[in-house]
Amino acid sequence: MSKEKIQVIERIGAAASPDQLFNMTADFKGARYFYMNKDRSEWLIGLGHAYIIKEESRSPEKISEAYQALLARVDGDHHVRLFGGFQFDDGTSELFEGFGHSHFIWPKIQILYRNNELLFSYTDMTEEEIDGWYHEHHADRPVIQTISNLDEEKFLNNVRMAVEAMDNQLFDKVVLSRQKKIVAENQIDSSWLIENGLKNLENSYLVLLEEGNKLFVSRTPEQLVKVENNQLSTNAIAGTMSRSIADAEKKLLADGKNLFEHQIVVNSITADIQDFTTGLKIPETPGILANNFFYHLYTPIEAIIEEGDILSVSDALHPTPALGGYPKEEAARFIERVEGDRGFYGAPMGYITPDMDGEFVVAIRSMLVEGNTAVLFAGCGVVKDSIPESELYETEIKFKPMLQLLGVSQ
Numbered sequence: 001m002s003k004e005k006i007q008v009i010e011r012i013g014a015a016a017s018p019d020q021l022f023n024m025t026a027d028f029k030g031a032r033y034f035y036m037n038k039d040r041s042e043w044l045i046g047l048g049h050a051y052i053i054k055e056e057s058r059s060p061e062k063i064s065e066a067y068q069a070l071l072a073r074v075d076g077d078h079h080v081r082l083f084g085g086f087q088f089d090d091g092t093s094e095l096f097e098g099f100g101h102s103h104f105i106w107p108k109i110q111i112l113y114r115n116n117e118l119l120f121s122y123t124d125m126t127e128e129e130i131d132g133w134y135h136e137h138h139a140d141r142p143v144i145q146t147i148s149n150l151d152e153e154k155f156l157n158n159v160r161m162a163v164e165a166m167d168n169q170l171f172d173k174v175v176l177s178r179q180k181k182i183v184a185e186n187q188i189d190s191s192w193l194i195e196n197g198l199k200n201l202e203n204s205y206l207v208l209l210e211e212g213n214k215l216f217v218s219r220t221p222e223q224l225v226k227v228e229n230n231q232l233s234t235n236a237i238a239g240t241m242s243r244s245i246a247d248a249e250k251k252l253l254a255d256g257k258n259l260f261e262h263q264i265v266v267n268s269i270t271a272d273i274q275d276f277t278t279g280l281k282i283p284e285t286p287g288i289l290a291n292n293f294f295y296h297l298y299t300p301i302e303a304i305i306e307e308g309d310i311l312s313v314s315d316a317l318h319p320t321p322a323l324g325g326y327p328k329e330e331a332a333r334f335i336e337r338v339e340g341d342r343g344f345y346g347a348p349m350g351y352i353t354p355d356m357d358g359e360f361v362v363a364i365r366s367m368l369v370e371g372n373t374a375v376l377f378a379g380c381g382v383v384k385d386s387i388p389e390s391e392l393y394e395t396e397i398k399f400k401p402m403l404q405l406l407g408v409s410q
């Protein structure tokens, strides 16, 4: 890598809505990302690749080194974050071919909204380029042609096999998933998805990453971990009930199977962050996180970070038993054997700041789009008491956030 200086120019921008801004970015199609937190107080748009770091394995250390090397080439303070993710497992998913296993971007243009302020960071761009990068673009809604289940029978069978394995004490919990395929008449466009996503209020992040003609999108309620000024926050989200069930909140808070699934996640997360933190704060019993279609059991966890940084902590946490299982290794082996590789589904995605703070989410309620086709992912925790048909129904509801994002009426 060249040792030349990197020039970053920053400008405060006038207030603008993220979807309106994204509508101006068509010139960067194929090399854009979008990230918005749950309460919409912070969002991030990346356009173009000043630098892209792709590794063929999950390697937080290499990502950290590469970012430090880039940061060392910039004079003065700036706010350019590294944005991207680490694929779920060690293998490679064909569906995600083209993305790195560790995939991180330093964009040409970063638009960061936080503390009620909009900040543009331009990397190695001339004044002329800075003044003329945006062009109005109109995105059409996708006209959906077909919706099909790719692996319903296989999923039911996998749940049966998992229950049998747990009856034989091979593990306590495993999270299994399945896929739906959506075909539209026209191209599925990032700008339209963002515009539509921001129209319906959902208590979730909105994450989108383009790579050439592929696009990965997640509308996840689940934070993996955030580190900011020595404060670490994470959460356990596991245990689900459809909102269509009468008294769902009350029933969920008293449901033995869901409480068991949830407690496994809480225990595993607290053990995984122990070596990095002090001052752990954790409520004794879970509360409820409400999304548009379901309730989840929810335990917020906070601590002071003493060792490591956003990358080492997220690496220690991933996959929590909310997405993998418990014990972690046995569950991972089972998933690999029956499902294969997950790509970015359920994977850690997020940003790293120049101070090595940052936030990663768990990329569930997600899909991989290519042209006019989308493959949607949904999974659920399986324990000894699981009934395959009930788990199938749970995954059916978990497809809804992506179906809604695609404009499919429910």
Ligand SMILES: C=C(O[C@@H]1C=C(C(=O)O)C=C[C@H]1O)C(=O)O
Pocket: 175, 177, 222, 237, 238, 239, 240, 296, 322, 323, 364, 365, 377, 378, 379, 380, 381, 382, 398
């Ligand atoms: C695996 C998914 O969701 C996870 C599994 C949950 C469960 O089993 O209750 C709940 C929330 C998520 O942690 C998914 O949405 O694909």
